[in-house]
Structure formats: structure tokens, C-alpha cells
Amino acid sequence: MLYKKNIIFNQQIKETYTHLKELELNTICVEGNCPNIGECFSKGKMTFLILGDTCTRNCLYCNVNKSKRGKELNFGEIENIKKIISLHRLNSVVITSVTRDDLIDGGSHYYALLCKELKEFNNKVSIEILTPDFGYDEKSINTIITSHADILSHNIELTQSLYKKYRPVGNYTKSLDILKQYAQSGKKSKSAFIIGFGETDDDIKQTIYDIASTNIHYLSIGQYLAPSKNHLKPLKYYSHEYFQTLSEWVKENFNFEKIDVSFYSRSSYLDA
Template identity: 40%
Template sequence: MDPSQKRTTPRKSKAFKPRVKAPDPMLIGKTRSVLRANALTTVCEESACPNRSECYERGTATFMILGETCTRACRFCNVKTGRGAPPDPTEPMRVARAVTELGLRYVVVTSVDRDDLRDYGSGQFVRVVEAIRAADPEVKIELLTPDFRADRGALEAIIACGADKLSHNQETVRRLSPAIRPQSDYDRSLEVLRTYAKGFKGAIKSSLMVGLGETKEELIETMEDLYAAGVRQLTLGQYLQPTPKHHPVAEYFPPRYFEEIKLVAETIGFEAVASGILVRSSYYADRL
């Protein structure tokens, strides 16, 4: 069989049951009340991330700006697709206020894709960073950005905005990228990361999902591409199908597989790697 055809059909899960810390109801409740008061969205709450209580206790959270409607329709993502509202000029101030009220020490800021905006939403990222810095200069800020269609002006604005770390997710291997991210592009994502690495003095991070139908060889090739582009921090996690309409899980991997690919990534040269079934792109963002 051609290696490119391996693991393309779903297999039955062996029902792995990874253990996660039970959410602290008081901590979750406080966080939700602050988010509601400031009319904000976090990826942590929207996805009911199993790691969120642990992250909150460490003083870190991931905010999603620019609305809840994405102009793209990736087959792994459950965010609704359409045309979003114009950027809210009060959003940066509201994010900064929530960061202060929650006592956060490390903040990840991400967004939906906004191909409908002239600057692809990059300006709102800059304004959010400026507002957080004004509220508390000691807070560490990581930006997990879309590809901005590799627009040079947008990328340069992100590089110069004063964040502590820049991230952009490659998500999957070259062969699967057109099916999984039909409006994105494998090489364009590498170009974004390469541009960040050349112009930014801080760390560059990316993330990959496994279980979409890739071979281990393809996964290693993708990690090598990311390293060559200047990425030095990497997260790897198991893909989980959000709804029956989304791309099916081709394979569920046991914990030992994530240990193996972490060792491979470290051998390639990555300086920090988080690899596990429930690892997501912002998992242990502060510790990486």
C-alpha cells in the first residue's frame, strides 16, 4: 500500500481515559463572571477545555478577539463561518480589564480568521497588546495569530507590537492540509512562521494535531519543515472530532505515541515540546 494512503479511514478508539484535574467550580465561576461582565470570549470556556482550571490556577488564559464568526471553514474547527462584525473599539480595554481583574500573569490572545478586513484583523491584535501593557506592563503576552494571508504589513505590525511570543498553527501535514484547511495553505503558514522568526526576537511556536490520517513519516517531515522555518516551540495533541459533520478521527493514539514523537521533535532540535492526548496549542503556554 502506498504510504500516503495509510490511516485514512477511522479506527475504533481503544477508549483511552486520560486523567485531568477536576475543574475548581469556584475558580471557574469567578472567571466566567468576569468574562460576562466584560463581554469577552476565551477559548478556554468556549471549548470547555479540560485543562482550563489548571491554567487559571497558574494565572494564564487564552482570549479570542474579533468576534466568534470566522471567514474560513476548516474541517477540524467548530467555530461558525460567515462575515463577522467590525472590530469593536472597546474590546482592547475590556480584555485588559479582565486580565487585571483575574490577576493573570500570562495571556494568550488569538482570533478567528478575518479575511473580510483590510488588515485581516492585525490592528486589533496590536491594540489589545497596547491596552494590556498599559494596564500591567509585567504581564507576558503570547499572540496566536491567523495567517493574515501572509500580508507583509499585517505580519510586520504583529512583529513590532511588543508581544513576548508569536505563534501560528500549522495544524496538519502537507498532504492533508488542502482537505483539512481548504482556505489556508501549508506553504503560506510556513511563510508566516519564517517571517516571524526573521523579524521577531522572542520565541516562535506552532502546533500540530495527530489522528487526522497522517503517517508518522509525514508528521516528522512537517516537524522538520517547522524547524527549518524558525519554529523552536511545538505542541502536539490528539485531534477530536467536534461534530459528525467535521473530519472524522482516523486514529486515536496511546500516550506512548506522544512520548515517542516528543523525543523525535527534541532530536530535530525543538527547544520546548508539549506532547499528549489532551495537549492543545496554548497548553502550558507560560511554561514553554
């Protein structure tokens, strides 16, 4: 795959793979074939993928398995996340999920239960949740806002012009509404999108304006990389200089608390 980073398999990375396998835990790092996996695993960073490994949406750029029905919820997963927190002495976790349009609450109560149990297990562990849109259901979004998570994140994913083609079930405007609610929750909030699908410079800047208007705290922008040979190829690879210039423009024009704008940036790559 183009632009994949080389991984030098040190002890920490090997142990992470082994423990994830033994505990039957999914991560978006592995399922999404993330280019940062070596770097993150060697620093004890990983993003757990809950609600199964099968997504009910069909976004063309994503590597996760897809089907109309997801997997049965596995409540044993909560205990296993606690075990890996202990094994790797994690002081923060990032949790994301597939989209579960086949569940009445989209899995929002499972998110809330997991956060509650993790805080009861160790309230010093910071919990960031990167959520799907829950079909834009207000009750589900409220369940997330009132959960024990410390950081609420929802990715805009793409510029608005590309939604119809690449993210047909998503709704850009409604996702911005979720961000507004996350930003007003009193918790830290975060969003990200990737570029390389044929969007224009104006599309990128407009998306940044739109995200900034929600008042979220953290923003990441990175290059789309095809997760496998069978996936959509990027229409454009932006240079490191382009990202550098964009990063400076964002710093000059907006008041995000933190930004991470670079070729390899991903939402969970930015330490919140």
C-alpha cells in the same frame, strides 16, 4: 464526547466563567470546547479570542462559528481584557483570533493596538499572540512582528497532505514562511499541530522537520478531538505511548527550546 477530561467546578473556574460572561469576552477555551479548560481555568490560564466569535474560514475540525463576514470590531473588549487581567492578577496572557478575510488588514492593526494598550496598562504582563495567516499579506505580518507582543505564534495546524481537504484556504508553505519571519523577529516564536486525521508517521515527521527548519523556539503536537458530535470524528486516536515516543524522538533530533507533545497538548497549553 470521547476523551473529554472531567471538570471539577472549583471557585476559580466558576469565577472565570462568570467574569468572562460579565465582560463579554470570548475565549478559544470555551468556543473551541477545549478538553483542557478545567485545568487551565483553575490555574488562571485562558486564551482570549479577539476580532469577534465568527470566523470567515471553514476548517472542518474547528468549533468556532463561521460566516463570510465577521462581527463589528468591539474596541471595548480591550478595556475588558485589562479588567480581567486585574481581577485574576494575570502575569501573562495568550491572545488569538478568528480569521477575518473580510477585513483589509485581516485584523492585524487591532492585534497591534491591543498589545500596545496592554503593555501601557501593565508592562509586566507577558503577551503571546497566536495569529491567523492574514491572507499571507506582508504588511499585516510586519504589523504583527513590530507589535508589542512578547511571543509570536502561528499554528501549522495539520500535516501538509491534509490541507486541501481540511484547511482548503490555508497554505502550508506560506504558513512556514510566516513562522520563519516570526522566528527571525527577535521575539520568541511558537507553532503547533494536531494529529488524528489519517496522516502517516512520515507526514508527522516531515511536518516536524519543516517546522524545525523555520527555527521557531517552541513546538506543540496533540491529538485532534472532535469538539462536538457534529464535527469530524478523528480517524485515529494515538496512544499516550505513541506521544511519549514521538516526544523523545523530537528531543533527540531537534533543538527546540521547549516542546509539548502529548495527547492533550495544545499551543496555548504550553507555558512559554
